[in-house]
Amino acid sequence: MSNTRHHCLQTSIFVGRMGFMCAKQHVKLDRLLLAWLLLCYGVNNAYCLTVHENSGDLHSLLEFKQGITSDPNEVFSSWNTSTHYCRWRGVICTPKRPWRVWGLNLTGQSIAGKITFSLANLTLLSTLDLSSNLLVGQIPPLNGHQQLETICLNDNSLEGTIPNALTNCSNLRKLNLSKNHLSGAIPPKIGSLSNLKYFDISCNNLTGSIPSTFSNLTQLYFINLFLNQLEGNIPEGLWGLPNMVILELSHNRLIGEIPQSINISRLQALGVAFNKLGKALPSNIGIALPRLQRLAMGRNTFEGQIPASLGNASGLQLIDLPENSFTGQLPADWEKLSGLTRLNFEKNMLEAGDIRTWEFFHALRNCSSLRVLSLAQNRLQGVIPNSIGNLSTTLQQLLLGENNLLGVVPPMGNLHSLVSLSFGENNLGGSIGDWIGKLQNLQGLELSGNNFVGTIPSSIGNLTRLTQLLLDGNKFEGSIPSSIGNLSQLSKLTLRYNNLQGNIYL
Structure with missing residues (x-):
């Protein structure tokens, strides 16, 4: 999962202002005094500029400023x-x-310093947003803040542990501590925050396991634990939270x-x-997760077949x-996935060899939004079906290198959006047709080996946008075409181990 960034909500309250004006040049002093008093003490939620x-609250804010x-x-x-x-x-x-102070919102102001513990004295605080600054030090304990609903301290350089006292903020709905230098464990009592809906502690140095009490947080719709050092099993209760929309656990040791x-x-x-x-993987994963849009499971040790239910x-x-x-x-059952943009199965042990097992490509023709298709480094063999030329015209990357493919590459000139095309390290043969010249958006072409x-x-x-042209390790013969001199953006060209002759003029 869409590396992977989330922003704090900004809340503001408009407080009306009231003024007064004199209708006549001569106004009695008592009327002026009355107007001044009204201004200071509460018509239309106005407040006096100098009366605290x-x-x-005043001293807590001034102490925060000192930090x-x-x-x-x-x-x-x-x-x-x-x-x-x-x-x-x-x-x-x-x-x-x-x-009273209800919110403190200083997001994105490039302020540096420490968050003083005086904020704990703002007992009616509901929103604390100090995100996207240069703050250091520890997170202050906000014990007993029953009004606190939003804490956003992300995108700073805070250190230390997540205070256990935060688990006493019973009305907390959003907690974002991502992109800091926090360490230690996730507080086990996190499950007591029964109103919590949004929890982001990604991009820190947190260790330990994911508390089993997460299963109590039935209001949660967003969990991001990305890029920490968490280990152990994923609590089983996490797989049954009824309101969960985003679950991001990548880059840990689970x-x-x-x-x-x-x-x-x-x-x-x-x-x-x-x-x-x-x-x-669960055979019914596509049925159990009917609204799934993004599935990222790379770099694990999953085995068995890719569930057909994903279709x-x-x-x-x-x-x-x-x-x-x-x-x-x-x-082969992908007909329903018309919105699929990226399909990456590279570096597995998937197989295909005959017409029946190559029906996969035929099914993908309905994926009209497909941009990336990678099956590199698998166990595919046999002849590439002609249906590869019927893939989406939006396709930008087609990677089939390091398999055991045979035969001639079918024409693919209609795939004019291709930026990267790789058939390297296979057993493909025959000649390359002039259709290759129709792929004028290509930046990388690998046919080596x-x-x-x-x-x-x-x-x-x-192909004037080419930056890499890898043709080494084949049986090409004859003269090197002078048209290669048109490829002014080339940074890498390999032609060795062929039967070519002539000069290259770039």
């Missing part, structure tokens, strides 16, 4: 006692008296398997790549299963 009704060491955008220029703290930049107050009982009917994205998961998840856009131990034939014969087509000079 809650000294605790800031760099303020290039002058965020804190308004933070002084001559102005009511409800008008300080980034401070959001409750709409009615007594005006073991175990995906249970046959998986049932997350709302799940749209599942990422478990770069772990140590194994065994066969039932008609919304699939990405299937990324490289570097596993999948065996057997390629599934085969048995191609005949001359190199002069039409190859039409």
